[in-house]
Amino acid sequence: MFDDVLTRDNEIAHITSSAFVVNKNRSKALMVHHNISNSWSWAHADGDVDLLYVANKEVKEETGIQNIKPVDQNILSLDILPVLGHTKKGKYIAPHLHISVAYLLEGDENETLVVKPDENSSVQWIPFREINMYSNESHMKVIYNKIISKIEKSSI
Template identity: 60%
Template sequence: MDWITEIKRYTPCNEQEEKDKAIILDCIKQFDNILTRENKIAHITSSGFIVNKMRDSVLMIHHNIYNAWAWTGGHADGEMDLLAVAIREAQEETGVKNIHPVATEIISLDILPVLGHVKRGAYVSSHLHLSVAYLVEADEEESLIVKIDENSGVKWIPIAEIDTYTNEPHMQKVYKKIVSKMKALRI
């Protein structure tokens, strides 16, 4: 299944996802460069919500730009296999090699605002991340490695304590939504 069909088939769990899905699909129609950062307004990103086997902890990074504990993820940069992007980014940002999908379906669709910032010495204007996220699993026993150009920490956080670590209210809502879906689906 191609990435656009995957987004079209995704069943939103609430009004936020319904509206974000409609806007994401509209952006896909409007822009031919939506999979790349060449689109300075909005572009597709893919994230991994990394859980342990017991489903009671999530692997997060302390993101340098946002100065917050967050899920892993990154830009599609032209790649059409968004699940592969989520897994690659999770591996690169945590050092964990053995990461696999809990399910191949999208777990969350969100439009995430990115404020203007400096990256690698250049200013990046405010824009939107059209986020496609997946639920993936990793082994808590694997070694963790900080990717110093992107994060300053990597650690397993108890799912019940995510709000204690995450200082971004909009991301707290995203994480709560995913945890709620995991419970509803008995994942």
């Protein structure tokens, strides 16, 4: 049906599902410090046609929080993101593209956060106004700012 566009088997470009997780009052985002990119980022994964399910599952796995819910079933942001060449689990991964489908989720900021050491080194709630100070990926700052602007201008 989709060939290999949903998995990393496609070494040129594949679809990833991302979660921009906000607290109840929409002032903070739940971010993880990814080991590979050495940057603060949202949780994201690939490999399943149910992209909202993948986003939910990955947030739970990468952050430890379990009380999350979609704010909206619709896609929040659709972007094409460059991924630099890197080594993962001892294997070189060539530069490629992520066709990023992002959803807005709400999480409980009072839950205990858990690091997933094979993927990240830290997890924390970051105030919207500080995200640009944490992220060192300029292309991601543009996306986070776009998403935050959407949240602040709407009633979601």
